[in-house]
Amino acid sequence: MLAERVRIVEVGPRDGLQNIKETVPTATKIELINRLAQTGLRTIEATSFVSPRWVPQLSDANAVMESMKSSVDKEDITFPALVPNLKGLEAAAALDVKEIGIFLSATDGFSRKNINCSVEESLERSRVVVEQARSQGISVRGYLSCVIDCPYDGRTSPSTVLAMAKKMLEMGCFEISLGDTTGTATPKDIRHLLDVLLAEIPASKLAGHFHDSFGQAIANVKEAFSMGIRAFDSSVGGLGGCPYSPGAKGNVATEDVVCLFENMGIGTGVDLAKLAKVGTWITQQLHVPNGSQIGMGLT
Numbered sequence: 001m002l003a004e005r006v007r008i009v010e011v012g013p014r015d016g017l018q019n020i021k022e023t024v025p026t027a028t029k030i031e032l033i034n035r036l037a038q039t040g041l042r043t044i045e046a047t048s049f050v051s052p053r054w055v056p057q058l059s060d061a062n063a064v065m066e067s068m069k070s071s072v073d074k075e076d077i078t079f080p081a082l083v084p085n086l087k088g089l090e091a092a093a094a095l096d097v098k099e100i101g102i103f104l105s106a107t108d109g110f111s112r113k114n115i116n117c118s119v120e121e122s123l124e125r126s127r128v129v130v131e132q133a134r135s136q137g138i139s140v141r142g143y144l145s146c147v148i149d150c151p152y153d154g155r156t157s158p159s160t161v162l163a164m165a166k167k168m169l170e171m172g173c174f175e176i177s178l179g180d181t182t183g184t185a186t187p188k189d190i191r192h193l194l195d196v197l198l199a200e201i202p203a204s205k206l207a208g209h210f211h212d213s214f215g216q217a218i219a220n221v222k223e224a225f226s227m228g229i230r231a232f233d234s235s236v237g238g239l240g241g242c243p244y245s246p247g248a249k250g251n252v253a254t255e256d257v258v259c260l261f262e263n264m265g266i267g268t269g270v271d272l273a274k275l276a277k278v279g280t281w282i283t284q285q286l287h288v289p290n291g292s293q294i295g296m297g298l299t
């Protein structure tokens, strides 16, 4: 029995697919989630209730979530969805979604490109969403993008990230997922950021969400772990990327995260061999390279 554990938030069906140009059939998305649910993952972000004009790939959010709702054999798995505004919350609530993710940026440039408003406006918008979600018993995770770098505004200062994270926690988010949206962070950047954040925010309220544009994401996971972070977002096969973060690659691969922690004697609850098969299957379906070397090695 492993004494220590990390919590993995699988974001492949949402972050992994949102940037794929060709329309992925709804049945493939549902099958991906069902296969991931067989690997031991306990949190699988399923989709986004966003504007179909902005992210056409996820315009089938209702159908995907409807199919999760009816699966009785997955009662111990959470299927969160991203929600940008009250319209998204209404759609999610109608499908009995138990957890939503709101998503804000530490920087104005990315905020305007991604959700068409300034950071200040996004805080006002989110406050109402969080209040209404929680009054309906829906828990809210907060994503904060561009914590290291912004594709439009350049480097982000840790003090800006701290101020935003505190505001998001105060409004009622149970955890803040720190997004290295551009995937440009190094372990030194992560240490510098966490030094500032952990002076005022408990590690249990923070998660790492690291993209892998320069192959540093797994090193960043390890660095954040060494500083006390115990929740990490990752994507099967290393899929992913935001349509509004040009050049950024996918998330750290879930296979790599599981392999890292299991080898450190830290439990993940995930069956790596089964997960690797899912990574191989979905990357073949999507005709994209498998972003996990360990995943390829195991299949």
Ligand SMILES: CC(C)(COP(=O)([O-])OP(=O)([O-])OC[C@H]1O[C@@H](n2cnc3c(N)ncnc32)[C@H](O)[C@@H]1OP(=O)([O-])[O-])[C@@H](O)C(=O)NCCC(=O)NCCSC(=O)C[C@@](C)(O)CC(=O)[O-]
Binding pocket: 015, 018, 048, 049, 050, 051, 052, 053, 054, 055, 082, 084, 085, 087, 088, 089, 103, 114, 115, 116, 143, 144, 145, 146, 179, 180, 181, 209, 211, 241, 242, 243, 244
């Ligand atoms: C926020 C908006 C809606 C503002 O977009 P807007 O154009 O300012 O919104 P609007 O209120 O003017 O509405 C425009 C149209 O969208 C519809 N609409 C409006 N809201 C919804 C909704 N919820 N669901 C469905 N439809 C919606 C609305 O009804 C209207 O339809 P029309 O009348 O023109 O036919 C838009 O910018 C948007 O949807 N953005 C989402 C972008 C996105 O999903 N980005 C990727 C996720 S974030 C990410 O990947 C980063 C993360 C989280 O992974 C962490 C990291 O790596 O950093």
